[in-house]
Amino acid sequence: MDTNVLSGIRANPLFDELVRRRRRLVACLTAAVLVPYYGFIFVAAFAPKLLSATVLGSIVNLGWPLGAALIVGSWILTGLYTRRANGEFDELTAKILAGDKR
Numbered sequence: 001m002d003t004n005v006l007s008g009i010r011a012n013p014l015f016d017e018l019v020r021r022r023r024r025l026v027a028c029l030t031a032a033v034l035v036p037y038y039g040f041i042f043v044a045a046f047a048p049k050l051l052s053a054t055v056l057g058s059i060v061n062l063g064w065p066l067g068a069a070l071i072v073g074s075w076i077l078t079g080l081y082t083r084r085a086n087g088e089f090d091e092l093t094a095k096i097l098a099g100d101k102r
Contacts, residue, residue, distance in 0.1 A: 011095055020094040021046050025084060037070055 009015055043050055044063065051063035 008099075012096050012099075013101060014092055014096050018089060018096065021092075022085075022089060025081065029081055032072055032077055034075070040070060051093060 051061060051066065053062045054060065055062055055065060
């Protein structure tokens with residue numbers, strides 16, 4: 001791409017808004033994945049008895065459903081990001097490329 005086009009895109013206030021919104025969403029989703037994941041790992045390392053407790057008297061211990069919930073939660077958050085990226089962020093990108101200022 002031409003450097004004049006790139007500098008025009010960077011000067012667009014919508015570009016700043018796009019970057020700000022995307023960074024905020026990525027930071028929130030990253031925290032929403034990493035905090036529970038590392039919490040699970042720390043509990044498994046330092047208090048394994050908590051995860052070895054059985055669920056409702058069955059043979060399944062608490063670690064299995066919590067681990068599965070972490071994986072499913074990550075998929076859901078990935079879908080949430082994809083939905084926002086294909087909707088809100090793509091609309092802003094199209095406006096920026098069209099030369100709109102607001």
